[in-house]
Amino acid sequence: MFNKKYTIVKNEEVIPGHRLMCLNAPEIASRAAPGQFLHLRCGDGQDPILRRPLSIHFADRGRVYILYRIAGRGTSRLALMARGDIVDVMGPLGRGFTLPAPGERVAVVGGGIGAAPLFFLLKKIGKIYGKKKDMVRVFLGASTLAMVPGAAQIRKMGFPLDIAADDGSGDFKGTVVDMFRKEAKNLALDRVYACGPPPMIRALAGAVGPDPAVEVSVEERMGCGVGACLSCACKVRAGEGEGFGYARVCTDGPVFDLRKLVL
Amino acid sequence: MFNKKYTIVKNEEVIPGHRLMCLNAPEIASRAAPGQFLHLRCGDGQDPILRRPLSIHFADRGRVYILYRIAGRGTSRLALMARGDIVDVMGPLGRGFTLPAPGERVAVVGGGIGAAPLFFLLKKIGKIYGKKKDMVRVFLGASTLAMVPGAAQIRKMGFPLDIAADDGSGDFKGTVVDMFRKEAKNLALDRVYACGPPPMIRALAGAVGPDPAVEVSVEERMGCGVGACLSCACKVRAGEGEGFGYARVCTDGPVFDLRKLVL
């Protein structure tokens, strides 16, 4: 866990309204795990004042990548930064995904910008699975085909990729969960990894069936990013029945066992 | 009076801790008078939130120049801006100096960064006086010779320039007012123009004698810059004796008749 200023290597638009930022951050790159996140200051003043959490999209050879949607005040400021500018980063933070054992049948499901952290996960799975990448299915969804981040790279890595697009421009017309539901029946999945907006996660919970282990990455507003402020609470089951407690997305997550979450 | 966004043509250090910014601002350039000022936003967010008043250092051919000391939060942000960046400017604001009639004997006295607006004044005086620039004496002061802004240009314009430096590196060791006091006796001045920190203005008031008309540029914290908020009050005599009222530096000034001020 570091807090340092790192230099921007690249900060480019990859799909409309989304940018890929590459940071020269060796300490983070060598320790990062898929599903972990960075907590960034968007500028050096007090506007905006809070850091912003962004998943690690990929990390390799001293460099860390984030893929972000320009959503508001903070990400708009990030988008203005250029090669050579400095960003104040805390990371790597949080608990990431449990990697699969070779041989497990896996599905990776991403909705919209939710796909950001899955890329790093796929890289690691790729290393574990070697030539057996056909035991992994990747399902991504977006409003339209052009809005799916990183599709080409995922295919290049050798993973079978299916794309759901609301407008029919993908392999499936509808939501990524509808596509997943249709395909998953025949897959005898051992593990599912997912990331996306809350409605997608809820839909997935209904679609996934009892068998596979399911891990999802959760988003919540954050203050500290290190477990101190209790801003980022998410409801988790406590004991049997209706009981629940709050977990901290920043340190207990952001990746949680789907069945432990109260959605 | 305009409020527009203008492009920075140049923003360079001229003396340590001081920068000269050139803006492409034709509307302002064609209307600006010496002693007037600009009211600038230092960045596009809310940090800092208020505008900063800076005198017009010079204006010509569609361009406006400001010469500023990096004094705090706002000017530090200005200093980070580069050619091509955009600044939100209100101006030209305020009442400037009364220009001399040809033939009047004139002294121009500047302390530190106070010299900033005097350069523009000298340009205008130069136009009025033509070859007779020896009827004008310029006195500038600073801690050391190297900290006097624009000395070479003033000499190039043809004005006799004397420099007071605290450390003896100038023509006179001491304050600019001490130098002025010594020289002025023999000058039979009709007009004095001055700009500098409050202690200098107070010292000048004691040194200047009853004869010349004296105009000084006054600094006060500003909110609106247009006379609406009454932040920038400065004490002026009202009636005879001890009576005083407040004038607004932004619209009644920043240039005032020294003898009307309650110092």
Added chain:
Amino acid sequence: MNFAVNIGGIRMKNPVTTASGTFGYGREYAGFVDLNRLGAVVIKGVTLLPRPGNPTPRIAETPAGMLNSIGLENPGVEAVIEKHLPYLARFDVPVIVNIAGDTVDDYVKLASRLDKAPGVAGLEVNISCPNVKKGGLAFGSDPDTAAGVIREVRAATRLPLIAKLSPNVTDISAVAESVAGAGADAVSLINTLLGMVIDVNTGRPALASVMGGLSGPAVRPVAVRMVWQVYRAVNIPIIGMGGITCAEDALQFIMAGASAVAVGMASFVNPRATMEVLEGIEAYMRDNNVGDIKELIGIAHERS
């Protein structure tokens, strides 16, 4: 689309007005803003006699805000009637005069004088100014004293009365209820929060008057909360203010229960702020198919 609102008898063609003391007497901003387009103009606080105001420095910048201690500098009510109201009478805009006094009697005299002056659409009774020694803030800090001022002023004029409330209180709803009961036709809130900055280089307060009033975006969450609370407590219209810089900020106040909004220090930063707020509200209504601004007033209460 209908933007008109009625603030206790003052008909405003749209809900956007100016916060007293931040827009001078209107003319200072006439080069930037078409005064005819404002819902109303609220002018700088006026007292019976001229006041010089406080020594300088009168302002200090703070994070996302500023402190001021102008001290009600103004030329007195007669000069305002003579010099400033005639200028504003040229425009098609209701003029609201903000009044301040050291005693209840001062307020009463101001109200009866302005009752007879031409070109006054209403009075904003400033019982919340933190920058004068006597009166001001003191009147607004207590529900009963506040009601006392309003009751007497009510008796002295038929002009619509807006009570301007102080945020420096434990329970703003109680003050609002009290002034509503005493005959206020509307309330405006918030005035400034009492604050202070120390210059650590000198070890002295940054303002000559030690304390001043905090305004700007920094205080907006407090202001929105108070509008929300007051909306639940009284039935008279609310003019919301405190850190409004854009339409989104203004809509927060409207959704919390304000029928109109006032732009304050934002005009210093952006002299066209009032116009941009107005245009932004229009755009929001267009985009969201809102036919009448009144549909938005207080809607957050239904949705929470």
Added chain:
Amino acid sequence: MNFAVNIGGIRMKNPVTTASGTFGYGREYAGFVDLNRLGAVVIKGVTLLPRPGNPTPRIAETPAGMLNSIGLENPGVEAVIEKHLPYLARFDVPVIVNIAGDTVDDYVKLASRLDKAPGVAGLEVNISCPNVKKGGLAFGSDPDTAAGVIREVRAATRLPLIAKLSPNVTDISAVAESVAGAGADAVSLINTLLGMVIDVNTGRPALASVMGGLSGPAVRPVAVRMVWQVYRAVNIPIIGMGGITCAEDALQFIMAGASAVAVGMASFVNPRATMEVLEGIEAYMRDNNVGDIKELIGIAHERS
């Protein structure tokens, strides 16, 4: 140079501590801050029984600040004694436990339980939390009720007692005097200002609990002012807080009369904020030939 201060019996090696609820139980920041270097650690507010806290969203960003409505999520006093105090006992730093209750009896039980727990240097009595339905803020809004809580707690423990005051009051000096009279050894201020943000896209409050507590640089001028006022009203030490991000901010509080300062949400932005404040105060003292931090406490009063 001497940095040590004594806060009502708690010996701090320097004046820099943490604001309750912003530094967890210390361990969360141990990767960034050497806890031994802090003047004291104030931990997250604890209640008798575990509390789940409020639904999310629990925070909203505001200009130069944030709203929070955590709702005192904590595992209860027994778990804090078992799990968290032993961890902190490893460090050479006084631990101050912030306590909160729904009833006076809750406070009393907490105090007598913690009186017997090892590793507690003092109690900060939170009579000012805006984020719980009952108690909390209500206790701190009235001088008499505030004194009532402190008096009972005083009787239940010999630990140094710090009363944490709410800024949401008309007269903070009155509350401070009252708790000092009731036996508080020190006061800390300010807790958060009650505020609210509305999301204009949904027309709903941005926080699930509608209102929350405003903190951060935005509130600093209000906090400095209150420290200034309280310094004139009482003779017990003050811990100042509210928007401290750097040494200069902290020095404003000290010059206004605080004997110690707490860093709050600034730690979220800069996890080393406490250390930078400390180092900056040291540098200031060195540069200005100040031999003892006590020379700076309240100096702005002499100079105004």
